[in-house]
Amino acid sequence: MYVHLGNNYIISFSDIIAILNIEPPISHDLKDVIDMARIERCLVSISEKGKEKSLVICNDKLYLSPISSNTLFKRAANR
Known part of the structure; x- marks a missing residue:
């Protein structure tokens, strides 16, 4: 089954490890993870800058x- 992430991005449910809330305030550790993923080019931003929610x-x-x-979470549960 697949989960729609927004802006025409769909991924397989079986590929999902975690879904995290990143609406402000965001922890320093999570910000570091996002920055590292951006550096390693494994981060896909499918939202406008400043409008990221998860x-x-x-x-x-x-x-x-x-x-x-x-x-x-609701979309994944309704798979």
Whole structure:
């Protein structure tokens, strides 16, 4: 089954490791993870800058989504 992350991005449910809320305030540690993923080029930003609401951690990439973590959890549960 697949989960729609927003802006026409769809990923396999089986690839999802975690869905994290990143609406402000964001922890320093999580900010470091996002910065490191950006440096290693495994971060996919599918939302406008400043409008990110969740971080979806998958097997090989991290996705910054404009959709809230609660909504993504509901979509995954309804698979």
